[in-house]
Amino acid sequence: FxxxxxxxxxxxxxxxxxxxxxxxxxxxxxxxxxxxxxxxxxxxxxxxxxxxxxxxxxxxxxxxxxxxxSDVSEFAARIPQRTLLIAADKDDITPVEAQYRLRALFPDARLYV
Incomplete structure (x- = not known):
């Protein structure tokens, strides 16, 4: 609003x-x-x-x-480049569990919390 x-x-x-x-x-x-x-x-x-x-x-x-x-999960599978995801453990918008699910959608990604 x-x-x-x-x-x-x-x-x-x-x-x-x-x-x-x-x-x-x-x-x-x-x-x-x-x-x-x-x-x-x-x-x-x-x-x-x-x-x-x-x-x-x-x-x-x-x-x-x-x-x-929208978010990157819609495109993650089509991003072949090695990807580093950085997440905050106190993020109010996206919980860490969702970040781990996102990491799995990429062909080659690491997640740093």
Whole structure:
């Protein structure tokens, strides 16, 4: 709804929603899993600097749709190159068990958690 709203609103309001510093910080806090204060500061700094660095809000919506509408598992069997998969053990989106299932779909893949 967030990305759809930003695309549906008039351009100025849509950009304001997507670039809202409070929303970016809440997202950053929710995603950062480390308890290391220095690493958390770095993560928040990166989100503050780059999360809103886009020129077209339509592209942001398309990227979001692509990120939730498909994944590499649809293409894994057709990727013959040796592949290194890197997963996080505290990932809220994809559990580690799913990453092991994904690894099995590739002809030649290793998984590092």
């Amino acid at each position: 967030y990305y759809w709203s930003a695309a549906a609103l008039p351009e100025r309001l849509g950009f304001a929603l997507l670039r809202n510093r409070v929303i970016v910080r809440v997202m950053s806090i929710a995603m950062a899993k480390t308890r290391d204060p220095a690493l958390r500061r770095w993560i928040h700094n990166q989100h503050d600097r780059y999360f809103s660095a886009f020129s077209d809000r339509r592209v942001v919506l398309e990227a979001f749709r692509a990120s939730v509408g």
